Amino acid sequence: MGRLKVAFVAAECAPFAKTGGLGDVVGALAAALGRIGDDVRVILPRYRSIQGLPGGGPVIATLDGGTVREAVLASGVTVWMIDRPDLFDRAGLYQDEKGHDYSDNALRFGWFGKVAAQLVGADGPLAWKADVVHAHDWHAGLVPLWTRLAGNGPASVQTIHNMAFQGCFPADTVRLLGLPPDIYRPDGAEFYGHLSFLKAGLYYSDAVTTVSPGYAEEITTPEFGFGLEGLLQTRRDDLSGILNGIDVDEWDPARDPWIGRAYDGDHLGGKVVNKTLLQQALGLPAEADTPLCAMVSRMTWQKGSDIVLDLADRLIGAGAQLILLGSGERTLEQAATALAARHPSSVAVRIGFDEALAHRMEAGADVFLMPSRFEPCGLNQMYSQRYGTPPVVRATGGLRDTVIPYGGEETLESATGFVFEDSSADGLWQALASALALYRRKDAWLRIQRNGMRRDFGWGHSARQYRTIYEKLVARKEKR
Ligand code: ADP
Numbered sequence: 001m002g003r004l005k006v007a008f009v010a011a012e013c014a015p016f017a018k019t020g021g022l023g024d025v026v027g028a029l030a031a032a033l034g035r036i037g038d039d040v041r042v043i044l045p046r047y048r049s050i051q052g053l054p055g056g057g058p059v060i061a062t063l064d065g066g067t068v069r070e071a072v073l074a075s076g077v078t079v080w081m082i083d084r085p086d087l088f089d090r091a092g093l094y095q096d097e098k099g100h101d102y103s104d105n106a107l108r109f110g111w112f113g114k115v116a117a118q119l120v121g122a123d124g125p126l127a128w129k130a131d132v133v134h135a136h137d138w139h140a141g142l143v144p145l146w147t148r149l150a151g152n153g154p155a156s157v158q159t160i161h162n163m164a165f166q167g168c169f170p171a172d173t174v175r176l177l178g179l180p181p182d183i184y185r186p187d188g189a190e191f192y193g194h195l196s197f198l199k200a201g202l203y204y205s206d207a208v209t210t211v212s213p214g215y216a217e218e219i220t221t222p223e224f225g226f227g228l229e230g231l232l233q234t235r236r237d238d239l240s241g242i243l244n245g246i247d248v249d250e251w252d253p254a255r256d257p258w259i260g261r262a263y264d265g266d267h268l269g270g271k272v273v274n275k276t277l278l279q280q281a282l283g284l285p286a287e288a289d290t291p292l293c294a295m296v297s298r299m300t301w302q303k304g305s306d307i308v309l310d311l312a313d314r315l316i317g318a319g320a321q322l323i324l325l326g327s328g329e330r331t332l333e334q335a336a337t338a339l340a341a342r343h344p345s346s347v348a349v350r351i352g353f354d355e356a357l358a359h360r361m362e363a364g365a366d367v368f369l370m371p372s373r374f375e376p377c378g379l380n381q382m383y384s385q386r387y388g389t390p391p392v393v394r395a396t397g398g399l400r401d402t403v404i405p406y407g408g409e410e411t412l413e414s415a416t417g418f419v420f421e422d423s424s425a426d427g428l429w430q431a432l433a434s435a436l437a438l439y440r441r442k443d444a445w446l447r448i449q450r451n452g453m454r455r456d457f458g459w460g461h462s463a464r465q466y467r468t469i470y471e472k473l474v475a476r477k478e479k480r
Helices: 021-035 105-120 142-150 197-204 213-218 229-234 269-281 305-317 330-342 355-364 380-386 397-402 425-439 442-453 460-479
Strands: 005-009 039-045 059-063 066-072 078-083 132-136 155-160 168-170 194-196 207-210 239-241 292-296 321-326 347-351 367-370 391-394 418-420
Touching: 005 021, 005 105, 021 039, 021 132, 021 460, 039 105, 059 105, 066 105, 078 105, 105 132, 105 142, 105 168, 105 197, 132 142, 132 460, 142 155, 142 197, 155 197, 155 460, 194 197, 197 229, 207 213, 207 460, 213 239, 213 397, 269 292, 269 355, 292 305, 292 355, 305 321, 305 330, 305 425, 321 330, 321 355, 330 347, 355 380, 367 380, 367 425, 380 391, 380 397, 380 442, 391 397, 391 425, 418 425, 425 442
Parallel strands: 005 039, 005 132, 039 078, 132 155, 155 207, 207 239, 292 321, 292 367, 321 347, 367 391, 391 418
Antiparallel strands: 059 066, 066 078, 168 194
């Protein structure tokens, strides 16, 4: 099949708009699909934060009271930004300065999805017509629905980046957005008395994907499906899990401008220099032989920040240091800060978002902690393998899929990290204790580090898997 025209619809796309993994994935996957020959356009709301960037761009279309501007990312990907100042000219993407969701998010993203579907549909104003429209997360969940309603349009894909966020709004939203009333039923977009944007995407799309094979399985069960497991079971044949990649240029210890000393799998000496610099920067004793454990994440229940805090005393008792970077739930932030105050020579905590420090922690730490209760894919466990910082992860979702567990001598040939099942401080401790013991055996440790550093976490493989899904859908459409 020749070059496919694919329209991504998403609330985030790095570097224009990003609050987390979604922005990274959308930007990087679009670029990777471009590299294998597809013609991808990313459709994004034109937030205030984008307006100051170069490529404010020419207006290429006007529809439904909004304008569409074009810009081109450094990666070569074309972005179409949908603008309606009363909806998007605000301080945040989703929330106000106080951290409260905007009260009109249903209208903001509902309108955005409607206009995006119109823009690239068969009856849209552009000469460019999408073969496939690919909606990311709940913000774009109405796109497959609008596309289905329009009839003759592109095939549609809905990707779930995190099942925990579904975009559920009062029933009245159906009328507010001008949707036909008959979509509001359990066999449709209704979810227990609400309009669910994500459910609409899952119900009306031609294919559903999520960001790891493990998570694709998990979300068909009540524990991880957040009430949508039944629908996902009925769509099992159209559901696939495709692992996210990472940006291997940005996350490369041999070329990382943020870190003090470059290193690679053959020359790991530089890593010790980074460790010393990191300990000094965070006010910890600069001891080369003290194992340094790190965690970078949103401080939330999902990420298991509380589990790490529960474990801290044992970790300190074992003679290790702990550094935490993140922000999120106030109580967890406060507990982390208090822990550091109690143990200033063993624990350092930084509350906030700090890209440079995240790179320095990956480069300088010995062990990376990721005890997530659920994890659709996760990125840091891949960064840490690439940086020779073996991760300790819970066996869930993308963590299980990307870390090869150490389980005794016979696994040293392939192991890249430490995996535990039980979501508790005891569970984490089992794996961490095994990591700390192995850390003392320099040769064995070096093998684990190198096993991880050699792995290919680039986007190439995933992009080809998405491409295969697009081809299947387009072929199916042509046959009809
Ligand atoms: P999620 O999207 O669920 O938050 P991911 O692991 O998929 O988790 O992606 C989160 C991304 O944001 C990673 O690149 C991670 O390093 C980064 N990140 C999270 N918190 C911080 C922080 N406080 N400072 C710097 N980077 C952070």
